[in-house]
Amino acid sequence: MNPGGAPILLSxxxxxxxxxxxxxLVEASLEVRGGEVHAILGENGSxxxxxxxxxxxxxRPDSGALVVTPRGRSLGPAHRTVATVFQEVLVVTGQSIVENVWxxxxxxxxxxxxxxxxxxxxxxxLHRLCGRELDLDAPVARLSLSDQQACCIARALVREPDLLVLDEATSALDLQTRDRFFDLLRELRADGMGTVFISHRMDELLGLSDRITVMKAGRTIATVDRLQATADTLVRLMTGGTRDERTADRKPPAIAGRPVLRADDLRLTRSSAPIDLALHxxxxxxxxxxxxxxxxxxLLALWGExxxxxxxxxxxxxKRVDRLRSPRQAARSGVAxxxxxxxKASIFAPLSIVENFAVTTLRADTRLGLISPKRRARRxxxxxxxLAIRLGRQEDAITTLSGGNQQKAILARWLATEPEVLLxxxxxxxxxxxxxxxxxxxLRGLAAEGAAIAMLSSELEEHLTVMDRVIVMRENSVFAEFSGDSLTRENLVSAFFGVGEEVPA
Amino acid sequence: MTGFRAALVRRPYLIAVVLAAILLAVNVVAMPSAAASYWPGLIANLAPLAFVAIASTPSVLGGGIDLSIGPQVVLSNIVIVMVLLPAGIDSPWAVIPIVLALGILIGTINGVLVALLRFPAMIATLCVMFVLIGIAQRLAPQPAGGSTPWIEFLTSRAGLFPIAALVIAVPFAVWLVLRRTSFVRNLLAAGGDPIAATSAGVPVSAVRLLSYTLGGLFASIGGLMLTSLLRSADASQASTLVLIGLAAVALGGTAFTGGRGGLLGSLAGALCIFLIQNLLTALSVPAVWINVIYGLLLVGSVVLSASLLSQKNVRQPV
Structure with a gap:
């Protein structure tokens, strides 16, 4: 493949x-040529x-130029210049397969x-993608998720696009379908179609793409030729190339206390690998x-849902042992x-700050069954x-607070239940x-007092500075775990993209 | 049961059709002596309610709702009796185009409010409903008579054949033509999953707008039938027709979440409600109980179809 001489489809x-x-996006530049698969790589929020x-x-971009130049071949009537397939399986469940494709x-x-x-x-x-004949008039809801996504891919391909955009489109496909799709993609590439490819699997990226553009913090920082790229160089580009030290004020790794919450053989979806873990x-x-x-x-599963x-x-x-089967039970046994x-899920917008705080612990404020506002205010x-919540009056609407102070008030709501496990x-x-x-x-204070805390964060920085131990999730299961010296930016990002994972046959 | 369930997934109107058949049988048993006068007039008497239900259906299929259909039917009735006929406009070649154009206009206003200006359908059409009721009451402060022979012909019979059946067939003919185009498919996609439809390039706003226009058109034909039956103008029925019409739609298996159902179900639903009304009246059940029975019937049929369809409608998580 020599994309160098091919016409530029997208710039x-x-x-x-x-x-x-x-x-x-701060400053992003990208060029895709006919006949190339161009991967875009970056961590969350890049x-x-x-x-x-x-x-x-x-x-629409706020500024900058986007130019799409069609290939200028003879076109079918259903032609589209750009066709996109998304990660979500966007089928209309009430309609048939052929209706969904078109x-x-x-x-x-x-x-x-x-x-x-x-x-x-x-x-x-569909025959190329699914490897078998499908009944075109059958309801699409009867297909497996993978085959439904194949319908979405077919929807893009029947438009004979000049540029195909795949936004994590392969994550819902089973392996055979994915391989068949990649074979088809290679043929279309030879015909001159350009592809923009996003995937969370490093092996897919390296196996399929011709060039790779790496993004970080809203910028495209490098475009590398596949032949010059390895998983390591790409991870280094994504993380900024600095082998970072962990922040100075970090406390030494805590000596783990007794386990307080344990998950055994936990499956998050029907097809995902089981998870065993304990919070101490x-x-x-x-x-x-x-x-x-x-x-x-x-997190929800640990909460019983x-x-x-x-x-x-x-x-x-x-020595009391509870099987958690519902959030209600979890709350009762000290899991918040x-x-x-x-x-949407925390705030009661019409209520005041103190009312929002008190909803989980109303009983603590009652005297003879009636709520005592004085007691509530004191509490x-x-x-x-x-929590250093900055507010005017406790009775002000919660919406008058800044996002940070709202979140603190919500944390206070749950801390008031005196949880031993905080999710x-x-x-x-x-x-x-x-x-x-x-x-x-x-959080550090709570942990020092003996609480066990599991915290989901989309910010790498937080994992490096706040956590004692980090679990990296991939495909609804635990992929890797890092603590102490192994808890580095590069290890985390490598694990995000499944580097070190065995390539499935 | 699984066979019925599979059939129901393809034809959600089956519950209403089966129920209507049962009710017809019960009617025959309950009123054997009424046959001579009752049966031939049945379709004509059904017509206004049938049109309200049919006209309410397209917007519901597209994921919206039109609360102003009842008042639209009543308004076109009042415009004919209080405005057109007194002004000497009584030729069918003038009255029919004017009434249909009025229906298309009101429907399109609803469509613009909901599909283009993005007002919540419930609120926008509720406002239109109140405006229309107001106009209707202004034009006809009290019931007043008025009719012409050709309008009366619409609910008469040619031999034993009811002319009303032909008029009810009109929206079905329009719908069948639309089914041959991509319009109905687009509408069901827009109602069934707006996100998927939009991302695939379905002209969601356009088909939604037109679904209200279509409802307005059907409602105006309903106004002709109401005039033919009442031979007068009466503004008092506007708000009851709204709710009974939507009840018929729900009974007919059309999902209020959009994307599933059709006109035939709504017709069958209207027939059910109409037959129950007749039956209860014939059994001299007090009128207040009739509403209670509508409610129970509706809840029962919605629960039944929801529980029969539930597994098929769940979207699998990614």
Whole structure:
């Protein structure tokens, strides 16, 4: 393959994009030629999905230039210049397979292709992808998830695109289907189609791509030829090439206390590998991974919700042992979960700060069955000082607080239940630096008092500075675990992308 | 049962069809003597409710709802009786185009509010409903008579054949034509999974807008039938028709989450409600209980179809 001489299909120059105060893309440039598979690589929050959405023309850049030059061949009537396949399996479940393959190709009333041509094209591509004949008129809901995603891929390919964008599109495919798809992709590449490829599997990236663009913190920092790239060089590029030291104020690794929560043979999905792990008193365990690899599922499962099989056991110091089967039971045995989405899953927006604090512990404030506001206020004041919650009056609406102070109030809500196990789902997401440090201090203090804390974080930095031990999740199971000297940026990122994993046959 | 369930997945209107058949049988048994006058007029009497149900269906299929269908039917009835006929406009070649155009206009206003301006469908069409009821009451403060022979012909019979059946067939003919185009497929996709539909390039806003226009068109034909049956203008029925029409849609197996169902189910649903109404009246059940029975029937059928379809409709997690 010699993409050097092929025509340029896509050229992005210095693209920037912000969402409110968040700068998702600072300066991204990308060039894709006909007949190449161009991979984009970066860890969470590096901006790759935003770049892909801009390339797929689903979002408009704030600044910068995006030029798409079609190949200029003779085109079928259903042709699209850019076709995208997403990680989510976007099928309309009420419709048939062939309807899903051709979804969106028609106008409001008219169809560019006769029915028979559509059926033929759909049957041909699905046969290549699934390796068997599918009943085109069967409801798509009857297919396996992998075959449904094959329908989405077929939907893109029947448009005969000049540029195919794959946004983690292969994660729902089973291995055979994926291999068949890659074979097909190689043929289309030889025909001159360009592909933008995002995958969370380093082996896929290295096996398929011709060039790789690495992103970090909203910038495209390098484009390397596949022949010059190894997993190690790519990880080094993603992490910035500095072998970082762990922050100075980090306490020495805690001596693990007794186990307080144990998971045995826990399966997060029907097909994922089982997980065995234990949380110990006095430790902060990070839950890391690329987005969507089951980190949240793990926390919820530890809280007694949503596991497919296996057990979670709460080990109390007093020899009491509880099997956790529901969040309600978890709460009763001293396991608290703080959800990720503050606005939707934590806050009661119409209520005041102190009411939001007290909802889990109303009983503590009652006298003769009636709530005593004085008692409630006194109780909250203790937490207010400890968490350094900055507020006007306790009775103000919770929405008057900054994100960081809202999160602190929510933490106070759960701390008031005096949990021994605290499960935190990205508690510092989108809050300011000062509030973050307050929360880190709080967590360290709680751990020192003997609480066991498991914390999901999408920020690498947090894993390196706050955690005693970090679990890296891949495909809904534990892929690796790091602590002490092995807890480095490069080890984490390598594990995110499955480097060191055996390549499946 | 699994066979029925499989059939139900393909044809969600089956519950209503089976129920309507049972009710017809019960009607025959309960009112053997009524046959002479009752049966031939059945379809004509059913027509207004059938049109409300049919006109409510397209927007629901597209994932929306149109609460103003009942008032639209009533308004076109009132415009005919209180505006067109007194002004000397009584030729079918003038009245029908004017009424249909009015229906298309109101439907399109709903469509623009919901699909283009993105107001929540429930709120937007509720507002339109109140406006239409207001206009109707302004035009017809109290019931007033008025009709012409050709309008009365619409609910009469040619021999034993009810003309109303032909009029009810009109929206089905329109729908069948639309099914041959990509419109219905697009509408079901937009209602079934808007995210998937949008990402695949389905013109979601356009088909949703047109679903309200189509509802308006069908509602205006319903207004003609209501006029033919009442031979007068009456603004009082507007708000009850809204809810009974939507009940018929739900009974007909159309999912209120969008993407599943069709006109035939709504017709069968309307027939069920109509037959129950007749049956209960014939058995001299007090009117207040009739509403309670509608409610129970609706809950029962929704629960039944939801529990029969539940496994098929769950989206598998990625």
């Amino acid at each position: 992005c120059t210095e693209i920037a994009k912000s969402f409110g105060p968040t700068r998702a 901006g790759k999905s935003t770049l892909v959405k801009i390339v797929a023309q689903m979002q 979804l969106g190709a028609d106008g409001v009333f008219g169809s560019p292709l006769p029915r028979r041509a559509k059926r033929r094209a759909a049957a041909e591509i 008193a006095g430790e902060i365990v990070g839950v890391a991974g690329l987005e969507g690899h089951g980190q949240e599922r793990l 949503g596991a497919q099989s296996g057990s979670v056991t709460r080990l109390d110091g007093t 979960y703080v959800p990720r989405d503050r606005r 909250f004041r203790g937490f207010q000082e400890r 935190l789902n990205d508690p510092t997401r989108g809050i300011d630096h000062g509030a973050k440090n307050d929360i880190y201090d709080l």
